[in-house]
Amino acid sequence: MPNLQQLIENIYAELLPQLGAGKVADYIPELAKVNPRKFGIAVETIDGGSYFVGDAEESFSIQSISKVFGLTLALGKHGDALWRRVGREPSGSSFNSIVQLEHENGIPRNPFINAGAIVVCDAILAGHRPKEAIGEILRFVRQIADDDTIVIDPAVAQSEQKTGYRNFALANYMRSFGNLGHPPDLALGVYFHQCAISMTCRQLARAGFFLGNGGRMQNGFAVIPRERARRICALMLTCGHYDASGDFAFRVGLPGKSGVGGGILAVAPGEASVAVWSPGLNRYGNSELGTHALQLLAERTGWSVFG
Numbered sequence: 001m002p003n004l005q006q007l008i009e010n011i012y013a014e015l016l017p018q019l020g021a022g023k024v025a026d027y028i029p030e031l032a033k034v035n036p037r038k039f040g041i042a043v044e045t046i047d048g049g050s051y052f053v054g055d056a057e058e059s060f061s062i063q064s065i066s067k068v069f070g071l072t073l074a075l076g077k078h079g080d081a082l083w084r085r086v087g088r089e090p091s092g093s094s095f096n097s098i099v100q101l102e103h104e105n106g107i108p109r110n111p112f113i114n115a116g117a118i119v120v121c122d123a124i125l126a127g128h129r130p131k132e133a134i135g136e137i138l139r140f141v142r143q144i145a146d147d148d149t150i151v152i153d154p155a156v157a158q159s160e161q162k163t164g165y166r167n168f169a170l171a172n173y174m175r176s177f178g179n180l181g182h183p184p185d186l187a188l189g190v191y192f193h194q195c196a197i198s199m200t201c202r203q204l205a206r207a208g209f210f211l212g213n214g215g216r217m218q219n220g221f222a223v224i225p226r227e228r229a230r231r232i233c234a235l236m237l238t239c240g241h242y243d244a245s246g247d248f249a250f251r252v253g254l255p256g257k258s259g260v261g262g263g264i265l266a267v268a269p270g271e272a273s274v275a276v277w278s279p280g281l282n283r284y285g286n287s288e289l290g291t292h293a294l295q296l297l298a299e300r301t302g303w304s305v306f307g
């Protein structure tokens with residue numbers, strides 16, 4: 001394989017003319033303020049290499065990428081019992097859709113659509129005050145990224161708390177089916193703060209390392225067992241990009257999780273953890289340029305879970 005640093009620099013240069021492609025999320029007012037011309041790529045290889053280019057050291061709102069970390073934490077607390085409250089099937093619907101919930105008795109299709117992630121946050125909240133649960137999530141993310149400087153952006157969390165009518169609808173609806181253990185505003189407080197975690201591409205690539213390395217961090221610490229890492233990757237592949245998960249698997253061929261902040265975390269098991277960021281989104285709410293960058297990276301490295 002050619003030099004990885006050179007390779008990502010080439011991809012960056014090739015995509016530079018398309019800077020600003022897509023549309024920045026504006027339904028969360030605070031996210032609408034982000035400069036659409038940002039673009040960064042960071043790669044952490046399992047053999048210890050660290051590569052980055054562009055705006056890879058600038059923090060952005062990780063939004064739904066946080067759902068991977070929330071799920072990891074909730075599975076650690078509740079194990080397989082969590083699957084009684086949330087499914088493992090792709091939804092084929094948008095990330096904030098409510099339609100399936102009625103037919104499926106308030107059990108969200110998977111932990112990566114908003115409804116599923118709200119249930120996961122509700123599970124993390126069990127036995128805690130919202131502040132403690134939020135603190136636990138942040139501590140966990142700092143631990144797996146090995147970086148105590150990671151913070152939650154309070155302006156983003158408040159912005160969503162004020163305008164997140166759909167998420168309130170989802171939470172209220174699930175509560176009516178008995179699938180939310182806490183009042184919706186408490187579970188959503190945890191959810192909005194989790195989504196408002198700010199990270200750089202480099203921090204995100206490091207945080208995702210354990211997923212590509214059989215559950216272990218760079219320093220050897222076992223975050224989760226190997227089989228759980230595999231399963232989280234399986235869910236990222238099938239559900240990580242909502243109703244564009246099939247297209248992402250087709251184009252990139254790696255487990256990935258997107259966020260409306262324009263970030264994507266992708267995992268090449270046994271090879272690398274990759275984070276990209278470009279705020280312009282496609283119509284499914286996934287980073288336009290970020291997806292393109294990952295497609296080129298997968299093509300040129302040969303990384304794929306499909307051989």
Ligand SMILES: NC(=O)CC[C@H](N)C(=O)O
Binds near residue numbers: 285
């Ligand atoms: N796809 C996303 O990143 C959505 C997360 C966002 N916080 C929301 O709830 O709408």
